[in-house]
Amino acid sequence: MMVVLICTTVATFDEREQTMTRRWGIMGTGIIAHAFAEAIRAEGGSVVAVSSATPARAQRFAAAHGIPVAASPHGDLLRHRDVEVVYIATTNERHHLDAHACIAAGVPALVEKPFALHAPAARAVLEAASTAGLFVAEAMWTRLQPATQRLHAELASGVIGEPTAFQASFGVVLNSDPSRRWRSAALGGGALLDLGVYPATLAHDLLGPASRVQATGQLADTGVDLNVAVVAEHERGSATWRCSFIEASGVWATVAGADGHIWIGEPFHHAPSLTVHQRDQPVRHLPIDGHELGYRYEVREVHRCLDAGLLESPTLAHADTLAVLEMLDEIGAQLGVLRPKLAPVTS
Ligand SMILES: NC(=O)c1ccc[n+]([C@@H]2O[C@H](COP(=O)([O-])OP(=O)(O)OC[C@H]3O[C@@H](n4cnc5c(N)ncnc54)[C@H](OP(=O)(O)O)[C@@H]3O)[C@@H](O)[C@H]2O)c1
Known part of the structure; x- marks a missing residue:
């Protein structure tokens, strides 16, 4: 009985820790992804996985930011159950595909601008997120x-x-x-x-x-x-x-x-x-x-929306x-x- 009680206490503490530190995945390893990784850390979040089309680029990015998982191709990032929310910073033509992949995996996403190449593709992503009951937003930091x-x-x-x-x-x-x-x-x-x-x-x-x-x-x-x-x-x-x-x-x-x-x-x-x-x-x-503070406002807003259970900022x-x-x-x-x-x- 004593052992059970101790285990329960430890599990509760772990859960509290998890809600305090949001665990991000980053798709993309370009200039903006580097800046955003710093912003996540500055806002008390952690980056637990990064993905690139090329394994070596994912590994380099992971090493530069102390990220435990380097995934390639991008879809593999979503196999990591630790990832709670994804920042999509891939090239523009992929944004809608990467957003759909996050939604299919049940993971909320912040998608770099432009949210998609055109409005019909963006609408399809927003409808899919709404159907899945998931937060999604365009990273329009302005x-x-x-x-x-x-x-x-x-x-x-x-x-x-x-x-x-x-x-x-x-x-x-x-x-x-x-x-x-x-x-x-x-x-x-x-x-x-x-x-x-x-x-x-x-x-x-x-x-x-x-x-x-x-x-x-x-x-x-x-x-x-x-x-x-x-x-x-x-x-x-x-x-x-x-x-x-x-x-x-x-x-x-x-x-x-x-x-x-x-x-x-x-x-x-x-x-x-x-x-x-x-x-x-x-x-x-x-x-x-x-x-x-630049991109930190976006990180803050995503954390706030997820904490409040909002599907839309x-x-x-x-x-x-x-x-x-x-x-x-x-x-x-x-x-x-x-x-x-x-x-x-x-x-
Ligand atoms: N909010 C803002 O202030 C802001 C500013 C700039 C850009 N953006 C947006 O963020 C997205 C990414 O922009 P970015 O400026 O970070 O682009 P970038 O530096 O050109 O990198 C974008 C992607 O291109 C690939 N890439 C980078 N270097 C490469 C290389 N040497 N060889 C082959 N592929 C390479 C990488 O793909 P892998 O991921 O597959 O490695 C990378 O994720 C765009 O959608 C852009 O509109 C936003």
Whole structure:
């Protein structure tokens, strides 16, 4: 009897430990996966497995971060029962497949942007997650950034009146090697999915869904978009923005209303400051504490949602992910962007 009691006490302690430390798996070993592994650790989570298409890359990543399991191919990560939640940081054309694999294995997932190559693929993932009763979200970190939260608070206070105009640029010159993922149609590359998703998301969040979009741009020999300029009519105003791999036009954004405008400091998707230009008032420069925590807000939000038993983050809402992808689908169609035929979901 004495032995049974001791065992019960130990098991209860172990269970409590497990709920305190979320055990992540990471699919993908690229630049962002490294940064996210650090963010998980900084938020008190642990990474228990990583996967790559290539065993050696998985092993290198595991060694660099002290991760016990290096899996390959990606699907093998889900054989490890220790994995409680997966961060998907594979190349864009795989996001929906990797998300479906997580759902089939009963594991919640945070999926890098773009959530899928197009809205129908994203909708299928969201429906599967809903049917399975599993949490899934797009890793759109901009929505969780303190600058974005402060921007919404400033706008809600009415300092610039109703926001009706959004302008932004996300132009960074990247390596032009056609085999790099951002230049590859097969890997779901292109400026729109890599960079344009950020201004499209902020325009959507500030002005509501887009009802009409007009785009012009330039394609690479590989068929992906290099340079895109967009004018969009939204529910509550209009947006003009551009994204580019070939113009160093900066990573800035501004939102305006009848009483002023707010400049979102560069880089606007994780801004270090806001500057409020209110009509007839002194300019207010607002440094943003905590912007340097970067991806940690996403880890925190996933932990919070899982702890609360939520299937959807209110800040990373499914409907917003879909609406933004629908806008990008329309822009891509207008430009004639080449997208790979998506592999069928087999699970
Ligand atoms: N939220 C953000 O701030 C942010 C920033 C950048 C990118 N992203 C998103 O995150 C995803 C990954 O982007 P990333 O910048 O991390 O991409 P990346 O560094 O190019 O790596 C992406 C994948 O490409 C493969 N890869 C990397 N190096 C390779 C090599 N030398 N040879 C062959 N394959 C190689 C790896 O596949 P294996 O996994 O199979 O090894 C890796 O997972 C994309 O969907 C992107 O849109 C998000």
